[in-house]
Amino acid sequence: MKSIAFYILILLLSCEVYSQGLHRGVWGSGGTTATSGNTTIHGTVSQTAIGRSINQNGAVHSGFWYTLYGKLPRYDAGFIIVIPKFSAKAGDLVDMPVILETSTNLRYAKYWNFQGKIEFNATVLEPISNYDSYIRNGDTGIITFSGKSLDTAGIIKKISFKAKLGNIAISDVNVLSFTVKEYPKGTILTKNGEFSLEDLCYADGNPRLIFSLKQGLALFAYPLPASEKLTVKAETVELGNTEILLVGTDGKIISTLFSGLLKPGLHELPINTEYIPSGSYFLMMKTPSDLMSAPCIISK
Numbered sequence: 001m002k003s004i005a006f007y008i009l010i011l012l013l014s015c016e017v018y019s020q021g022l023h024r025g026v027w028g029s030g031g032t033t034a035t036s037g038n039t040t041i042h043g044t045v046s047q048t049a050i051g052r053s054i055n056q057n058g059a060v061h062s063g064f065w066y067t068l069y070g071k072l073p074r075y076d077a078g079f080i081i082v083i084p085k086f087s088a089k090a091g092d093l094v095d096m097p098v099i100l101e102t103s104t105n106l107r108y109a110k111y112w113n114f115q116g117k118i119e120f121n122a123t124v125l126e127p128i129s130n131y132d133s134y135i136r137n138g139d140t141g142i143i144t145f146s147g148k149s150l151d152t153a154g155i156i157k158k159i160s161f162k163a164k165l166g167n168i169a170i171s172d173v174n175v176l177s178f179t180v181k182e183y184p185k186g187t188i189l190t191k192n193g194e195f196s197l198e199d200l201c202y203a204d205g206n207p208r209l210i211f212s213l214k215q216g217l218a219l220f221a222y223p224l225p226a227s228e229k230l231t232v233k234a235e236t237v238e239l240g241n242t243e244i245l246l247v248g249t250d251g252k253i254i255s256t257l258f259s260g261l262l263k264p265g266l267h268e269l270p271i272n273t274e275y276i277p278s279g280s281y282f283l284m285m286k287t288p289s290d291l292m293s294a295p296c297i298i299s300k
Contacts, residue, residue, distance in 0.1 A: 065101075065286075065288065065289075066288075068080055068189055068191070069102065071187070071189055072102075072104050072187060072189070073104060073105070073186075073187050074104075075105060076104075076105055076185065076186060076187065077103070077104065077105045077106055077180070077183040077185075077186035077187070078103060078104040078105065078186060078187040078188075078189070079100060079103050079178075079180065079183075079186060079187070079188045079189065080100070080101040080102050080103070080189045080190075080191070081098065081099070081100060081101070081116070081175060081178050081188060081189070081190045081191070082098075082099045082100075082101045082190070082191045082193070082291050083096065083098065083099070083118065083173045083174075083175060083190075083191070083192055083193030084096075084097060084099060084193050084284070084291040084292050084293040085193055085194045085195075085196075085217070085290060085291070085292040085293070086193065086194075086195055086196075086292070086293050086294070087195065087196040087197065087198050087294075088161075088163040088195075088197070088198060089163060089197070089198045090163050090164055090165045090197055091162070091163065091164075092162070092163050093128060093160055093161070093162055093163075094160070094161050094162075094163055094195075094295070095158045095159070095160050095161075095282075095295070096158065096159045096160075096161060096173070096193070096195075097155045097157070097158050097251075097282060097293055098116065098145070098155070098156055098157035098158070098159070099154070099155055099156070099284075099291065100149070100151060100152070100153050100154060100155075100156050101153065101191075101291070102152075102153050103152045103153060106152055106183075107182075109150065110150070110182070111148045111149065111150055112148065112149060112150075112180050112181070112182045112183065113146070113147070113148045113180065113181040113182065114146060114147060114148070114149070114156070114178065114179065114180050114181070115144065115145070115146040115177075115178075115179050115181075116144070116145050116146070116157075116175065116176075116177060116178040116179075117142060117143070117144050117145075117175075117176040117177045117178075118142070118143055118145070118173055118174060118175055118176060119140060119141070119142050119172075119173070119174045119176050120140075120141050120171050120172070120173045120174070120195065121139055121140070121141070121166060121167075121168055121171035121172075122136045122138075122139055122140060122141030123139050123164065123166030123167045123168070124163065124164055124165070124166030124167075124168065124171050124195065124197060125141065125161045125162075125163065125164070125166075125171060125173075125195055126141075126161060126162045126164055127141070127143050127159065127160070127161055128160040128161060128162050129159075129160045130145070130157070130158060130159050130160055131143045131144065131145045131159050132144045132145055132146055139167065142176065143159070145157055145159060151251060154247070154251035154252060154253070155247060155249075155250075155251030155282070156251060158249070161195075163195075163197060165197070166197070169196070169197075170194055170195070170196050171194070171195045171196075172192060172193075172194055173192060173193040173194060173195055174192045175190040175191075175192055178190060191291070217235060217236065217237050217287075217290060217292065218233070218234065218235040218292075219232075219233070219234050219235075219244075219283060219285045219292045219293075219294045220232075220233055220283075220294050221233070221283055221294060221295075221296050224295070224296070224297050225297035225298060225299035226271075226273055226296075226297065226298055226299070227273070227298075227299060227300050228272075228273060228274070228300075229270060229271070229272065229273065230270075230271040230273050230296070230298070231268060231269070231270055231271070232244060232257060232268070232269040232271060232283060233266065233267070233268050233269075234262075234266075234267050234269065234285055235265065235266045235267070236262050236263075236264055236265065236267070236287055237264050238264060238287060238288055238289060239261070239262070239263055239264060240261070240262070240287060240288035240289075241259075241260065241261055241262075241288065242258065242259075242260070242261070242262040242285065242286065242287050242288075243256065243258065243259045243284075243285070243286045244256075244257045244258040244259075244269065244283065244284070244285045244286075245257065245283070245284040245285075245286075246276070246281050246282075246283060246284075246296065247281060247282040247283075247284050248279070248281060248282075249279070249280055249281070249282075254276065254281065255276070257269060257271060257283075262287075273298050273300070276298050277298070278298050278299050278300050279297075279298060280295070280296070280297050281295075281296040281297070281298065282294070282295065282296065283295070283296045
């Protein structure tokens with residue numbers, strides 16, 4: 001009996017010593033290292049893959065989206081509302097999507113009603129349809145819009161504008177307010193957009209027909225309409241994870257055309273449209289710091 005008790009005591013002491021020597025850590029941290037040129041990034045998998053970016057000077061920073069996601073509440077309702085960068089030629093009609101980038105803690109399969117207000121330069125944009133009210137004060141235009149959605153992410157509204165020759169090169173499109181009736185205490189974060197007129201025409205060194213998106217940042221497709229093959233061209237200004245999506249007019253993602261790490265520069269992506277039905281679509285490009293949209297038309 002004493003021998004049995006002795007062996008039990010030895011076994012317990014061995015277990016205690018072994019447990020003190022265990023290395024404890026968090027599996028989910030997934031730390032990794034990535035290199036680009038002479039720059040090394042240290043961080044978790046999520047930070048390195050989707051949260052970090054490097055500008056052309058080699059500076060490393062946490063991406064806009066990574067930082068914004070961190071501000072969403074853990075247990076309450078939260079929304080990230082984005083107006084993308086978009087462009088059109090003078091005289092053309094253009095749809096501006098209002099995008100729910102992501103959300104947290106929404107009730108399953110329940111509609112939520114929203115109302116928003118945006119501000120823009122009225123000399124280059126004239127609202128045409130799908131809004132509630134419009135006020136112009138000098139060069140500033142303000143529209144109110146509303147709607148309802150079941151979605152937890154995607155395009156929740158499209159507002160049609162007519163592009164015009166204006167008195168500035170680029171118009172900011174600012175979200176003045178956004179509220180959700182069912183979640184009056186919800187956290188709502190917004191990212192403002194930008195509109196640019198396409199095509200260049202200079203007189204005495206000054207643009208008459210005004211162009212340009214953020215220098216080096218561009219997204220477009222050709223030919224339009226496309227029948228069999230479509231080419232998407234995208235230019236980026238930062239190293240980081242980039243997504244290019246084909247989105248339907250109802251806001252649903254039709255296809256992920258590209259998802260991965262892109263270096264700064266111009267990129268060309270050939271698309272086979274065989275399995276894409278005829279119709280109007282949006283191209284969406286999400287970089288670590290920006291969200292852009294461009295029209296896409298398939299006609300067979």
